């Protein structure tokens with residue numbers, strides 16, 4: 001089959017959602033490293049992620065309204081100070097996390113602590129928003145590098 005036709009067919013199959021599991025794995029790869037997690041590890045990681053989004057919404061709303069208190073609290077809630085000894089952290093998870101993951105995660109947490117501080121000190125929303133954008137580069141970077149896969153039972 002010539003390549004052009006192959007590509008067209010592939011695109012068509014993708015749209016129709018009829019690729020086999022193996023093909024999806026190839027196309028879904030995006031060059032991201034898969035982290036094989038057990039169900040409780042995966043549930044923990046993804047819960048943290050949803051909490052990030054929830055807090056960012058509160059931070060942005062607080063900054064937009066000039067209502068600092070909820071924004072400071074939401075940023076601090078995602079920071080390192082409050083999360084470094086989380087008793088819910090699965091004991092098996094730490095050993096699975098690559099160094100680069102830990103760097104992204106650590107900068108994210110420290111960034112939220114610094115953001116809480118910046119919101120309490122700043123006169124307007126501009127500087128805190130800039131900092132939030134810097135923090136979110138870690139979200140973008142980690143998402144470009146990793147995905148979660150199910151560990152083989």
Ligand code: HEC
Pocket residue numbers: 046047049050052053056101102104105108135136138139140142143146147148149
């Ligand atoms: C250290 C790596 C890392 C960092 C930092 C990170 N994420 Fe994630 N996030 C992931 C991975 C991996 C997934 C799973 C993606 C997949 O399997 O396709 C994920 C998934 C998510 C999901 C989907 C949750 C679900 O229930 O399916 C959301 C939402 C999310 N991240 C938001 C964020 C936000 C917002 C930030 C930054 C404040 C962030 N993440 C920072 C690695 C990270």
